[in-house]
Amino acid sequence: MGRNDLIRRLPVYATGEHDCPYLDGETACTWFVDPDASLSPGLYSNLIRQGYRRSGRYIYRPGCDACHACQSLRIPVHRFRSRRRHRRCLKANAGATVEPLPSTYREEHYQLYCDYLQARHPGSEMSDPAIGDYLEFLRADWCETLFYEFRDEADTLLGVAATDLVADGLSAVYTFYRPDLPERSLGTLAILWQINEARRLELDYVYLGYWIKGCDQMRYKADFRPHEVFNGGRWLTVA
Structure with missing residues (x-):
C-alpha cells in the first residue's frame, strides 16, 4: 500500500x-x-x-x-534569491552562531519562550505557558525535531527555531526570539538560516506553514521568493 x-x-x-x-x-x-x-x-x-x-x-x-485563503507555503531553497532586506539582516547578525540541539527542555529556552509570548500575546492565556504545554506544543514523538539555537557574539541566547526534519526539507514549526531586538530581524534570520541549512543537507524545501494574502501577520513569508503555494491539488510557483 x-x-x-x-x-x-x-x-x-x-x-x-x-x-x-x-x-x-x-x-x-x-x-x-x-x-x-x-x-x-x-x-x-x-x-x-x-x-x-x-x-x-x-x-x-x-x-x-x-x-x-489559507495556503501552505514553502521555499524551494535551490532557487531562492535573497533580497536587499535579507542581506541587511545577515549583515546585522554577522557574529551570530547557530547550534542544532535535541528538542529537550532547557530552562533558558523556556524563559525566552515565555518572554516572547508575553510580548506578542499580552494578557492572553498563551502568555503564561506551563512547561508541559511548552514541550507538547513544539514536539511530537513520531517525528524528528531539532531546536536550532541562535546566540550572539557574547553567547547570549537570541532565539530558538523548533524545526522538523521531513523527507524533502525542513518544516518550521515555531520560532521564538528576543522581542527587544527588532533591529536584528531575528525571525527573518531564522528563515534565512534554515534555507541555507536545507541546502547544506541537500534538501529541497523549507516549509513555512500557512500564508494568507493580505494578512499583515503573515506578510513576511511571501517576501521569500520564489516560493510555492499549495492550492489543494498541487504546488504552484510564485515568482
Whole structure:
C-alpha cells in the first residue's frame, strides 16, 4: 500500500465553525488527523507535502468550504534569491552562531519562550505557558525535531527555531526570539538560516506553514521568493 493510500485511510475530523483568527468577519473550520492514528516520519512527511501542518501531536489543515485563503507555503531553497532586506539582516547578525540541539527542555529556552509570548500575546492565556504545554506544543514523538539555537557574539541566547526534519526539507514549526531586538530581524534570520541549512543537507524545501494574502501577520513569508503555494491539488510557483 502506497503512502497516498495510507493518507486516505487516516481518520480525519472536522471542527465546528468558529471565528477566523486571521480574517475579520469570516468563519473557519479545521480538519485534524486523528491524534491516536499510527504515524511515522515517512507518513508525516507525505502529509506535509499535501499541505498539512503540525502543532504538537496534532496534524491539521484548513477545511473551510467558502474560503480558500489559507495556503501552505514553502521555499524551494535551490532557487531562492535573497533580497536587499535579507542581506541587511545577515549583515546585522554577522557574529551570530547557530547550534542544532535535541528538542529537550532547557530552562533558558523556556524563559525566552515565555518572554516572547508575553510580548506578542499580552494578557492572553498563551502568555503564561506551563512547561508541559511548552514541550507538547513544539514536539511530537513520531517525528524528528531539532531546536536550532541562535546566540550572539557574547553567547547570549537570541532565539530558538523548533524545526522538523521531513523527507524533502525542513518544516518550521515555531520560532521564538528576543522581542527587544527588532533591529536584528531575528525571525527573518531564522528563515534565512534554515534555507541555507536545507541546502547544506541537500534538501529541497523549507516549509513555512500557512500564508494568507493580505494578512499583515503573515506578510513576511511571501517576501521569500520564489516560493510555492499549495492550492489543494498541487504546488504552484510564485515568482
